[in-house]
Amino acid sequence: MADVDYQPSKPSSKLSGVSLYPVYAVVYVLALSAILVIAFYYMLTGKGARFDFGWFLESTSPFMWASIGIGLSISLSVVGAAWGIFTTGVSILGGGVKAPRIKTKNLISIIFCEAVAIYGIIMAIVIANQLGTYDPLTASETVIRDSHYAGFQMFAAGLTVGLSNIACGISVGIVGSGAALADAQNASLFVKLLIIEIFATAIGLFGIIVAILQITGVKMGTD
Amino acid sequence: MSAYAMPEMYFNIDHGYLEGLVRGFKGGILKQADYLNLVQCESLDDLKLHLQSTDYGNFLANEPSPLTVSVIDDKLKEKLVIEFQHLRNHCLEPLATFLDYITYSYMIDNIILLITGTLHQRPINELIPKCHPLGSFEQMEAIHIAATPAELYNAVLVDTPLAPYFIDCISEQDLDEMNIEIIRNTLYKAYLEDFYSFCSELGGATAEVMCDALAFEADRRAFIITINSFGTELTKDDRAKLYPRCGKLNPYGLTQLGRADDYDQVRAVADIYGEYKELFEGSGTNPGDKTLEDRFFDREVQLMKNSFMQQFQMGTFYSYVKLKEQENRNIVWIAECVAQRHRAKIDSYIPIF
Numbered sequence: 001m002a003d004v005d006y007q008p009s010k011p012s013s014k015l016s017g018v019s020l021y022p023v024y025a026v027v028y029v030l031a032l033s034a035i036l037v038i039a040f041y042y043m044l045t046g047k048g049a050r051f052d053f054g055w056f057l058e059s060t061s062p063f064m065w066a067s068i069g070i071g072l073s074i075s076l077s078v079v080g081a082a083w084g085i086f087t088t089g090v091s092i093l094g095g096g097v098k099a100p101r102i103k104t105k106n107l108i109s110i111i112f113c114e115a116v117a118i119y120g121i122i123m124a125i126v127i128a129n130q131l132g133t134y135d136p137l138t139a140s141e142t143v144i145r146d147s148h149y150a151g152f153q154m155f156a157a158g159l160t161v162g163l164s165n166i167a168c169g170i171s172v173g174i175v176g177s178g179a180a181l182a183d184a185q186n187a188s189l190f191v192k193l194l195i196i197e198i199f200a201t202a203i204g205l206f207g208i209i210v211a212i213l214q215i216t217g218v219k220m221g222t223d
Numbered sequence: 224m225s226a227y228a229m230p231e232m233y234f235n236i237d238h239g240y241l242e243g244l245v246r247g248f249k250g251g252i253l254k255q256a257d258y259l260n261l262v263q264c265e266s267l268d269d270l271k272l273h274l275q276s277t278d279y280g281n282f283l284a285n286e287p288s289p290l291t292v293s294v295i296d297d298k299l300k301e302k303l304v305i306e307f308q309h310l311r312n313h314c315l316e317p318l319a320t321f322l323d324y325i326t327y328s329y330m331i332d333n334i335i336l337l338i339t340g341t342l343h344q345r346p347i348n349e350l351i352p353k354c355h356p357l358g359s360f361e362q363m364e365a366i367h368i369a370a371t372p373a374e375l376y377n378a379v380l381v382d383t384p385l386a387p388y389f390i391d392c393i394s395e396q397d398l399d400e401m402n403i404e405i406i407r408n409t410l411y412k413a414y415l416e417d418f419y420s421f422c423s424e425l426g427g428a429t430a431e432v433m434c435d436a437l438a439f440e441a442d443r444r445a446f447i448i449t450i451n452s453f454g455t456e457l458t459k460d461d462r463a464k465l466y467p468r469c470g471k472l473n474p475y476g477l478t479q480l481g482r483a484d485d486y487d488q489v490r491a492v493a494d495i496y497g498e499y500k501e502l503f504e505g506s507g508t509n510p511g512d513k514t515l516e517d518r519f520f521d522r523e524v525q526l527m528k529n530s531f532m533q534q535f536q537m538g539t540f541y542s543y544v545k546l547k548e549q550e551n552r553n554i555v556w557i558a559e560c561v562a563q564r565h566r567a568k569i570d571s572y573i574p575i576f
Contacts, residue, residue, distance in 0.1 A: 013417050014323070
């Protein structure tokens with residue numbers, strides 16, 4: 001590497017912006033000191049047993065977990081799809097100026113990215129169909145236990161499909177961008193790169209399969 | 224802007240379209256088949272006809288015949304300038320600063336041209352058309368108001384983007400006393416090191432590609448300055464001050480180069496470094512050998528072609544400008560050989576693709 005030998009003695013004369021690291025450092029220090037103060041307060045005043053994760057899980061409402069799961073499923077998937085579309089879309093536009101023939105073929109990459117958002121919305125609808133209500137004062141223990149279980153499962157399913165769709169969208173976008181630019185130079189490369197993209201979309205499919213496995217069989221509420 | 228870990232995720236937001244565009248431009252660079260057509264031309268009109276079927280199109284259509292080589296040269300330059308200006312007008316930071324850095328080398332050449340012309344009492348409107356359009360800056364017209372270089376600096380140059388390069392290395396009395404070529408080389412050294420630190424600050428793939436390219440440029444300048452200074456009155460200390468330090472030769476190679484007295488000692492320094500050893504090995508002054516400058520051009524073209532292998536980095540813009548410059552030199556060389564009907568060395572252009 002060339003820059004191992006030469007250490008520039010001064011920064012460049014045209015500053016490329018202000019560094020964000022002081023902001024990150026301040027936020028990190030504040031968060032860390034808040035957590036430490038709270039933890040030491042509980043520990044040193046003899047109330048350590050009150051820091052109870054199990055109590056937290058039992059007393060929060062399963063409806064909250066389920067609804068957050070539905071929200072995460074659609075919103076994170078949309079983030080992944082958007083990331084992929086902008087990454088590949090601008091490359092298609094740039095490459096299409098000097099090689100107009102790539103315009104139509106490369107829309108396949110955009111369709112693959114869009115499919116990621118569709119997985120998210122399907123999961124959101126499937127999860128939302130499982131929602132049900134119960135009266136916490138009169139319901140039986142089984143119903144309450146099943147509903148808590150269902151709430152956690154819905155949250156996990158939404159998170160699963162959301163995070164895997166972010167990864168899928170990003171990777172389809174980057175591969176699609178390379179495919180567009182390679183296609184502009186040499187038309188025979190496109191089909192090979194499409195095979196790589198198909199593998200990239202498969203990971204989104206894995207996410208939705210696991211999420212469906214998580215969501216089958218849950219029973220929330222009395223209806 | 225700091226060194227983001229994964230440029231693939233963020234680069235396309237701001238610069239994706241222009242990268243796609245510059246790769247399209249790169250696809251229009253003449254290939255070996257086009258050069259084979261060009262060397263078979265009998266006249267400059269033939270050349271114009273062959274260039275019409277390439278990416279150049281009808282760029283010579285409005286020129287009155289008979290064509291001359293200088294007209295072809297100007298039009299080739301104009302095409303590069305139009306494409307570069309288009310890129311520069313559409314870009315965001317930090318690509319805008321990066322493209323500005325590319326123009327500073329042309330600006331240095333323009334300033335030296337204007338200073339020399341002014342010192343020889345040439346009128347300003349004779350000098351301005353000779354300047355390279357990529358390196359134009361607002362104060363160009365005002366250069367002739369100054370009588371001495373020191374006055375020139377205080378009045379005009381301090382507002383240009385090149386001011387920091389003057390400040391660090393040249394004091395006022397130096398400007399008056401120094402040879403104009405030494406001023407040029409000192410400015411270029413400061414510019415190259417500044418560009419190098421800018422690219423390393425950008426980080427990521429851009430730093431990888433650009434730092435290699437600029438290190439090669441620095442080493443090449445060190446070798447060429449040393450070889451050209453044999454037989455002149457440039458002292459070794461002055462010569463050592465002109466070497467850019469951002470290359471692979473720093474620090475041991477540069478100290479040894481500073482002590483070299485003839486070509487063989489320079490060659491001995493190059494033998495320590497693998498890639499420069501093979502450049503010196505194949506070169507020589509016998510007929511049929513490539514000259515050292517040609518080997519350097521070959522290696523530069525190789526580095527620039529390799530930079531297109533990486534996506535999501537700004538080195539493609541720099542490489543595009545360098546490759547286009549090389550292509551222009553090739554076409555002008557072939558045109559000169561054709562115009563003078565001296566076809567012996569017509570094949571010693573540097574093939575690109």
